[in-house]
Amino acid sequence: MREKTERIVREWGDACDAEISIAVLGGAWKPSILSLLGEHDVLRFGELSRLLDEPTARVLTRQLRELEDDGLLTRTVYRQVPPKVEYRLSDLGRGSMPLVDALTSWGAGYAAHQRRELARLDPEPEGLDAVVAH
Amino acid sequence: MREKTERIVREWGDACDAEISIAVLGGAWKPSILSLLGEHDVLRFGELSRLLDEPTARVLTRQLRELEDDGLLTRTVYRQVPPKVEYRLSDLGRGSMPLVDALTSWGAGYAAHQRRELARLDPEPEGLDAVVAH
DNA sequence: GTAGATAGTGACCGAATGGATACCATGACG
């Protein structure tokens, strides 16, 4: 477990269990990483990087390490050259998939709602720009 | 909408809808605030403060303003002295309750799992300390 | 001998965030 997560798990009571979820899942790329591993079962570092929008190695590594420390995924290193490292979901990680899906669909609904609001309040004559995935 | 939320809603694509949810719900006290308003229907500033663990007024105000800006709750000011301000969920806020509940129950399960792990790896002879709510 | 592929690490930076402390405006009440 990450030190941060451990502190939360040890010290916080039931009043804020939701914040535990957010502490664990709430990092840049983390929900996307979990979704991808839910779909692909096993992915190498480079594959993950390409499927996401190529975050810098530094950032991706940090996210993966945190998810590993928090027990959501496993990292398998093959001692060979060039290196090969595989990531896959742990049981805990698989258990988080329904929540990740819930986050995704509520977020999508929220974004759609707010985009309608924006269009209503602030109509742009230009056509919609292509929406670029993060 | 908060500027931050608007940027996310405008610029991010569907790849990371989950991160929209986290941007909106992921602040200190926010899930707790939403839960309390789900239970109590309407709460004044001071009542909220007492039901939570008395965060500083500065912090609570900021969380409430952000939730209001993001459209999850409404703020009603009665122009009287001493001041009276009521907070309640908006439709958007009510719609977030299932997600908040999902966050809470996954977080609780995760914490329980990890506490078992901690106890297994690092058995403390002392009795359990009372767990203090955040 | 040098280029390429893979999976990183280390040092650093700017912005955002939680939180502490001090202060404020108003009217009722005694």
Add this chain to the structure above:
DNA sequence: CGTCATGGTATCCATTCGGTCACTATCTAC
């Protein structure tokens, strides 16, 4: 006149976090 209650604001600080840039180790293939 002074005090209390309510719902804040202003200022500041330390930490965290995403991100950039430079750098590395090792073997294979040319």
